[in-house]
Amino acid sequence: MELQLRISGVHHQMLKKHLLPEDGLESVAVALCGRYMDKDNIVLTVHDITLIPDSECLSREEDLLQWPTQKAIPYFERIGKSDLAIMKIHSHPGGYNKFSSTDDKSDAEFFDSAFGWALNDKPHISAVMLPDGEIFARLFFSDLHHEPVKKVLISGDVIKLYNTNTGSKSDDFALRTIQAFGDKTYQDLKQMTVGVIGCSGTGSPLIEQLVRLGVGKIVLIDPDTVEQKNLNRILNTTKKDAELHRPKVLVISEAIANMGLDTNVTPLQKNLYDSPEALKELIMCDSVFGCMDSVDGRHLLNQLCAFYLVPYFDLGVKLEADGKGGVNKICGSVHYLQPGKSSLISRGVYTTEDLRAASQYRKNPEEFENLRKNAYIKNVNVNTPAVISVNMNIASHAINEFLNRIHPYKAEPTSNYALSTIDITENCIINVAEDDLSIDNYLKKKIGRGDITPFIEMPELT
Template identity: 60%
Template sequence: MDFQLKISGEHYNSLKNHLLPNDKKESIAIALCGRHIDEDCQCLFVHEVILIPYEDCQVRENDLIQWSTNKIIPFFKRLTNTDFGILKIHSHPLGLRSFSEQDDFSDKELFDSVYGWSNTGNPHASAIMMPDGEIIGRYIFSDLHFEPISKISIAGDRLLYFGGNSDDYSKPEFALRTIQTFGDTTYQKLKGLKIAVVGCSGTGSPVIEQLVRLGVGELILVDPDIVEFKNLNRIINSKYTDAKKRKPKVEAIANAIEEIGLGTKIKVFQKNLFDDIATLKAILKSDGVFGCMDSVDGRFLLNQLCSFYLLPYFDLGVKLEADGEGGINQIVASVHYVQPLKSSLLTRNLFDMNDVRASSQYRKNPEEFLELKKNAYIKNVNVNSPAVISINMTIASHAINDFLNRIHPYKVEEPNEYASSTIDITEGYIINGKEETYEVDHYLAKRAGRGDMTPFIEMPELSK
């Protein structure tokens, strides 16, 4: 069983500022967590945080803290009506990278009370923040025994992954350039990551190719379509025989990855996101998502899923404007990095809810959609505008470089300067957008880290 903890960048920064004050004494906070449980994985997602004021602690030393639980009674009361989890997190200013005997005692005392309030026997968690911001943790079960957390993930301006590295610390020859550029630590982290790519055609296939060559440990590939002859000009590694056999795109790409032979594990789903909840549950267990789709409703769904389950989301898009005479006036491509508790694709005005409804109508009933569009009952939505391979590869590389910069910052400006990046290929310039320039999506912010619930991510269509 794999035990994980996920935290948004916003909550991580708040915890870090509180838990590591200048006085270098232990501090503490409590989080209410959503959860996901299946047969091979349990994960807690930080949903709300209470920072225990320093003045409310009876004792605060550099190796000891004693505090009152009065401020977290509201969290306890919510346990009686939901399946939320509780995370206790405190600091070790002296840098002890393990739980002390005092920690064992205080955890058992606290969580014995927690289980008294809880209406389920599902586990809770305790964690320690080190002076450098690293977090280690453990799950605590109803019999008060502990199990270590294997990976703790932070989805913020930076992508932080504590634990979860591959047990294989070898440095194969194909990885030496990656290590030289981004460091051995980054390469080891990449080997321990599971990345989902939704849409495996024009932009998706070059994204996949780069992730494989960088040594990412596991890929989840999602695409409902088959390889057609018209796709051969832009799907990396697709072959004439794939189109002739009408092979699923995910299968064709998976076969190519296996032939490359660099060790990346693959799970494929020849599914539409709206048709198979098992696919969505596979994605939510990943460490990050690349959305490489044209469909507005699919991008809306991914944004919502990544908020509920605290996943970093890279949204790739290409826009072609025709001149009406068989040519192109403008070619623009963009990467939007979306993180929990911040802006969304909606608040960045990439589309609105009318676009989402129109895209959904096209997916469910293309014939009716075209009739409604003809009669101006529905807003025009671009449902099929593939770009050529050179454009797709440009924006795919741009997205991967942003992903790497968030794991191992190498650019002059901080990662928060690149919430969006638009390349105007016809004009030859790049415009970057800061996160602070975009409006927070308050609807999703209230649901960040909510985890499992009914209906699934508050979309009744997915629960049918």
């Protein structure tokens, strides 16, 4: 059973500020968490936080804390009414990296009360923050036994992974990556599961880079088969694949297997809207890359990433030709989207009208064609020009940004690169900071909400 805790960068910052005060004494907070559960995994995702004021604690020491647990009652009431979990998190300012015997005693009492209030017997969680912001945690089950959480993921300006799996020996093929980014980054990549949705122009060079960087597990999602018109840009595809109409995800996963770098690949020849299996795989990812043209696919992914706290990189390419062999404009964009901040829709990438049109097209392509001819709705999902060098450029930019989020190395703070527009005709890159983009106030309320009916509040998926 894989047990995980996820926290958005916004909540991690709040907790860090409160739990590590200057007086060097212990502090405490409680949180409500969403859940994702299947037969192999339990993921708890922080949804809402209450900081317990230090002034209200009965005693605070370097290794001891007594606090008024009635402060948690509003959350106990909520776990009595809805399918949410409660988290207790306190700090060990001295850096003690285990649960103490005092913790065992106070956790047993706290979670005994929690199960008394709770609607069901699903697990709750206790966590500890260390002086550098690192978090370790354990899940409490209804019989009050506990199990350690294996992975804690912070999805914020920086993507942080706290892992209990001890580092393994580095692979020889990775030596030069390690020279640049260090063994810690390489070990993180090895422990990561990364999803790629869309395995064509930008997707395929992106996948190639993820594998050669040593990412441990990759989920590939694309419903399409290889066609002659794709051979100008999809790595590892051949004329034979096009003649046999082989699925893109299969061709690419075979190429990865042939590399022999021990990458675990899950290929899914699926469309996101028709595949609960694909959505479950994406929930379990530590980062996802959207390499799709369709606005409804991008919208679904953005929504899922907010509910389950998954960092999301969105890639787009725009190539405008005059139809006579001339180029008007070539540019691409890489969006980094984190829960609780801006979204593709609040950034103005598409509108609700575009979404409506895309949904009509998905459900009834023929009727859509008629409407489009009569110019009632905008054109969507069309074949546009595509050139391998442009796609590879944008894919590489996205991978460099992914590395920067795991191991910040760029000149400015990571938050300054929320959106990069790579304008190839003007030969420049324009960056926009997260603070200069509008927050998505609807998704902000859904942060870490986890399992809910209808799934991610999109009835068409249920």
